[in-house]
Amino acid sequence: MASFFGTITNLFASINPFDTRISTPASRLFARAAPSTLVLLIGLDESGKSTLLREYLSPRPESVHTLITERHIILEELQAGPTTFQAYDIGGCRPDFFWWFEEGLFKRADAVIYLVDAADRDRIMEAREELIMHGLQANNGGMRRGVPLLVLVTKTELENARRPDQIETYFIDNIITSIGDRPTKVAGVNLTTGKGVLDALSWISNTLLNGPQSIVESEKAALTEKSEILRDSRRIT
Known part of the structure; x- marks a missing residue:
């Protein structure tokens, strides 16, 4: 699995150069992040991940690259200066392999933006269970201790949408x-008009800069060291 993630990382690095002279107001919020910071945009399909990535964080359409693996895993990625944004659909019926991949995404992230469609009342329970099972309580993956979580409530402008405070209670x-x-925050946004987007992203960028990074960095270093040990042991055998 580690080699699989390494292949993805190398592929994106080779095809996705970032022009630091071009940015957006949203991506500039992360300009002072530590090198190789990874922000994960994840949630059920149609929750607004691609819109957030392509219309707010990306300076141009061709800056976002899509990888489709032989197992039909689809991952979108944008590199913006020191920060990498990855967008991924979670949920639905899928093989166990997808679970391992998703838990690995959560585990590697330095910050997680979990998008929830406020108008999708039929799947609100599924959205919460996916976050718990694969993001917070995964046996072999899931978010590291201290990694900030932003629950971004989208489509709040629709008539049948739940209010952000209702989502906060439930999630x-x-x-x-x-x-x-x-560190955790729930924020309602309108991705059509942009209302609330910069405020929400400002919270997570500030948390990355000023939050409990000693915890995050120490656990990330331990994870890297473990991966190197496993790689070296395979070479010996």
Whole structure:
């Protein structure tokens, strides 16, 4: 699995050069992030991940690259200065292999933006369960301790949409044991007009700069060291 993620990283690095002279107001919020910072945009399909990535974070359409693997895993990526943004659909019926891949995405992320469609009342429970199972309580993956979580509530302008405070109760207050002590925020946005987007992204960029990075960096270093040990052991055998 580690080699699989390495292949993806190398592929994107080779085809996705970033022109630092071109940026957007949203991507500039992350300009002072630590090198190789990874922000994961994840949620059920149609929750707004591609819109956020392509219309707010990306300076031009060709800056976003899409990888489709032989197992039909689809991952979108944008490199903006020191920060890499990855967007991925979670949920639905899928093979176990997808679960391992998704938990690996959560585990490698330095910040997670979990998008929730406020108008999709039929799948609100599924959205929460996916976050718990693969993001917060995964056995072999999931978010590292101290990694900030932004629950971005989209389509709040629609008539039948749940209010952000209702989403906060359902996603945060009711699963506080799973959330733990990580920095967490719920923010409602309108991706059609842009209302609330910069405020929400400002929170996560500021948290990356000023939050408990000693915890994040120490656990990330331990993960890297473990991967190197495993790689070296394979060479010996």
